[in-house]
Amino acid sequence: MCVTAVESRPAGVLGTSPGHRPFGARVMAFVALTKPRIIELLLITTVPVMFLAEQGVPSLWLVLATCFGGYLSAGGANALNMYIDRDIDALMDRTSQRPLVTGMVSPRECLAFGITLGVVSTLFFGLLVNWLSAALALGALLFYVVVYTMLLKRRTAQNIVWGGIAGCMPVLIGWSAVRNEVSWAAVILFLVIFFWTPPHYWPLSMKVKDDYARVGVPMLPVVAGNKAVARQIVLYSWVMVAVSLLLTPLGYTGWFYTSVALLAGGWWLWEAHALSARAKAGITGAKLKEMRLFHWSITYVSLLFVAVAVDPFLR
Numbered sequence: 001m002c003v004t005a006v007e008s009r010p011a012g013v014l015g016t017s018p019g020h021r022p023f024g025a026r027v028m029a030f031v032a033l034t035k036p037r038i039i040e041l042l043l044i045t046t047v048p049v050m051f052l053a054e055q056g057v058p059s060l061w062l063v064l065a066t067c068f069g070g071y072l073s074a075g076g077a078n079a080l081n082m083y084i085d086r087d088i089d090a091l092m093d094r095t096s097q098r099p100l101v102t103g104m105v106s107p108r109e110c111l112a113f114g115i116t117l118g119v120v121s122t123l124f125f126g127l128l129v130n131w132l133s134a135a136l137a138l139g140a141l142l143f144y145v146v147v148y149t150m151l152l153k154r155r156t157a158q159n160i161v162w163g164g165i166a167g168c169m170p171v172l173i174g175w176s177a178v179r180n181e182v183s184w185a186a187v188i189l190f191l192v193i194f195f196w197t198p199p200h201y202w203p204l205s206m207k208v209k210d211d212y213a214r215v216g217v218p219m220l221p222v223v224a225g226n227k228a229v230a231r232q233i234v235l236y237s238w239v240m241v242a243v244s245l246l247l248t249p250l251g252y253t254g255w256f257y258t259s260v261a262l263l264a265g266g267w268w269l270w271e272a273h274a275l276s277a278r279a280k281a282g283i284t285g286a287k288l289k290e291m292r293l294f295h296w297s298i299t300y301v302s303l304l305f306v307a308v309a310v311d312p313f314l315r
Contacts, residue, residue, distance in 0.1 A: 021104055029104035033082055033113060034075030042074055042170045043067055044302055048309035049174035049189060052252065055312045058178050062129065066177040069125040070170060073137040076117030077144040077166070083110045084149050088215035094208055132176045140169035157220045160205075164197030185252040188243060189308070193301070195240035199233040199272065200297040203290040226288065230272075230279035233293070237272040241265035244304060253308070254315040260307035264300050271296050 046066060050058045082089065082100055086107060089095035099105040105113075118141050125134035148163030168190045175186035202220055205212065206229060209221040221229050244261045247253040271293045278288050 025104060029099035029102075030113060032099050033079040033105065033110060034071070034117075035078040038078065039071055039074045041298065041301070042070060042167065045189070045193060045305050046070055046170040046174040048305040048307075049171050049186065050178050051309040051312060052185060053175045053178035053183075062177060065124075065128045066133070066174060069121050069129060069133070069137065070173060072117050072121035072124060073141050074170075076114045076121060077141040079110055079114030079117065080141075080145045081149045083107060083114060084145070085153075086110075088217065091215050092208075092211040094211055129177050130180045132180055132182075133173050136169055136173045136176060140166045140173075143169075154217055157218045157223045159217075160201050160219065161198050164194060164201075167197055168193040184250060185247060188246050188250070188252075191243045192240060192304070195236050195243060196297065196301060199236045199240070200294065200301075202229055202233055203275070203292075203294040203297075205229075206288070206290040207294075226279040226284065227276075230276035234269075234272045234276050237269055241269060253311045256314045257307045257311040260303055264303045268293075268296065268300050 047063060050063055050066065082098055085095075086098075086100040089098050090101045095101065100107060100110055118138070121141075122134050122138045125131075125137050144163070144166035148159065148166060152159040152163050171189045171193060172182050172186050175189075176182055198220075205219040206221040206226060209219065212219045213222045220232065224232075241261070244265060245258065247261075248258045275288070275290060275293050
């Protein structure tokens with residue numbers, strides 16, 4: 001599905017002139033370009049994998065270096081995403097206060113900032129962690145910016161499915177930072193995040209689908225009804241939970257991780273099926289309660305990866 005370009009006011013028209021942009025506010029605007037809240041979620045999946053790869057406590061220096069390098073890389077990708085999407089961000093309620101829209105940061109500054117972070121993060125990883133991690137981080141940045149933002153986001157309802165691959169890469173980066181290789185354990189956790197991403201994001205998309213429809217972005221809830229979206233959420237949820245349980249029979253985790261994966265996964269499936277039942281009943285608006293699953297999805301991935309980190313100490 002192809003969409004046409006949208007008309008929008010130029011980014012920055014909501015802001016003030018350069019002479020009226022306080023230094024402190026400008027600093028916070030550049031921080032906002034990196035989307036710190038999203039990066040927190042990425043680090044939740046990076047650090048526990050390092051514990052699993054080490055089968056114990058990894059070097060504190062290595063953990064800090066990997067986290068900082070990951071922040072720089074993901075921050076650069078997010079800044080470049082905002083640069084590319086500045087036209088539609090100006091029209092969407094949920095993005096109307098982003099730094100490029102308000103004029104706190106100019107498009108040229110954002111572009112330079114994003115490229116600089118990408119270059120610095122790659123060199124930082126290569127010189128202080130290892131070059132495999134550097135390559136994986138650079139690959140994640142390019143995939144998010146080029147494949148997701150530029151090629152998929154405005155063209156297909158499968159955007160978040162395949163674009164979500166970039167968000168899976170921190171798992172591989174965390175493992176490679178410790179082992180300087182990628183193993184099946186890392187691949188399995190990569191797949192957990194891959195199948196987690198759509199049912200994590202689609203409930204939010206259901207909530208704000210009018211925003212996406214206004215700017216012509218074909219998120220699944222925009223082009224399909226709630227019943228169809230909920231059915232896809234249930235399908236991906238079952239695959240995600242099944243994949244999460246593969247670590248134990250392959251010998252990478254023990255009883256603790258398995259218990260958490262079963263309990264958290266069971267609750268996830270309960271919420272997913274409940275959302276599907278409400279959608280099938282034709283419930284809309286606040287009573288659909290789609291954000292229940294969105295909020296639980298963050299708790300789920302946090303619990304699962306904490307279990308990944310704790311499990312080596314209980315075996």
